[in-house]
Amino acid sequence: MNFSIMFDKDKCRGCTNCMRRCPTQAIRLINNKAFINISKCIHCGECIKICPYNAYTPESIEWYEQMHDSPKKYKIAIPTTTLYGQFPRGTDICKVQNSILKLGFDFVYDTSWAADLAAKALKLKIENEKKIRPYITTTCPAAIRLIKYRYPSLMDNLIFIKEPMEIAGMLARERARKKYNLKDEDIKVFYISPCPAKLLAVTDPIGDYKPSVDWVIPLNKIYGELYREVIREDNMTCSYPSLSGMKWAVAGGQSEHAGLNNYISVHGMENIIQILDEIENGKLSDIDFVEALACANGCVGGTFNVVNPFIASSSINYISNSLPDECINPDIDRFEELYESGFFNYKLKEEEKFNKLSLKEAVEKNEKIREICDKLPGLDCGSCGAPTCLAHAEDVYNNESEFDDCVVLRVKK
């Protein structure tokens, strides 16, 4: 698995901010330095945002070599919808698209075209299948993973419509195969991403499909180069992005685009946790769709973006509400055919399904953890290196730390 969050030990002062913030309690302090348990990390980027010493940086590997050192491959770029919100007001969106080509790509497939298709698929699935309520969006890779680790009983509520990035990758590949008679291995698909969790969606997806995107390029890493091209670019014709599809970059955009009227749009880690709690308590079953996005303001809040999320969402809304929609979506006519063939749907892999302990095992495990926890002071001070006393008790139960790591008890002795 590629790990998209780099950690600089020298910058870490052991302040515990990230450890307390982490929504899956994946961070512990070991010898006064933060340590991420990779198997629990959902790549939401909360630690990156909160660290006062900038010890965490989002990163994606190998894309640069892949982009520049494989001249024989047919290279496709899929720019995130948030990209159009990263330039000054009034920047021509065709200039942006053409500049991506100048960076060395053979073809640009806009995510907003795929979003057009995904919105239709969402709407149909919600209208036709009324058994599960509420459905939860599967576009945010961090939110899906949060559900997997913290709310496993809600895995069934996920809507399992492929996200626009994946749809774009599949359709762009198909196009290149047919048009130039290429083999799949001669095509390289790059996603220009606002979000570190997309790397995980590409290398280690939740679901039974083989990802169509090969490499994830952090938006901020090519922004400078791209901006220089945008300034120089004078070609103002292109296959126009879909302006309503572009709204997926902003929270609430996908529900709006799908034409839903009974939905909740919730964004920001703390907020989605509150809503997921509600759903888990059996409430909100009168709601059709929950658009839960881990970053504040939606994808424009992702850590790879350059511009402030509020400014970016304003720019996106400005573009999609004020420009004339000249979009010629290359694949919109194929929607019926694709939908019938099950193109948009996927399932969980067998091993990803919610596998609970037998009640007997669960009771025994709980008793042992509680026994340990009852001996701890209950201050949740974090000095032992775990975020709460209960988390420390779980670590001790799992043989991952020593009971005597508790500083408070040691001082009392």
Next chain:
Amino acid sequence: MTDRFLKRYSYNITANDFMSAGKGSSSIKSNLKSLGIDANIIRRIAIISYEIEINIVIHSFGGKLHCDIYENKIVIVSEDIGPGIKDIDMAMTEGFSTATDSVRELGFGAGMGLPNIKKYSEGLEINTGSTGTLIIATINL
């Protein structure tokens, strides 16, 4: 599937203590959640145990709330010392209540307690007399 007993959670409930009413049932809820029990079942149990808890607070002189976990079922047990239920058939009627006005002013005593407990459980047993009441509600897993 066996109906082997695994674990009992117990809570003391004080009569007329409206401030802490609900603490027992919310603790049951979080305990069941940590055992990985299905959210819909937890919700039913939460309703049942809350109604039972409130009944003890309003109508008895004090009692206990238990949550018994078996391999194939969960049983909510309420035992209290008090005047008992005078007319069980009437008490099972929606909207019938013997709560005093002062209790109703607090927002309780709508007459939905026992009807709700019956509605959300799969088996309900009530033993009542002039010295107290024992209620056993069963929810199958």
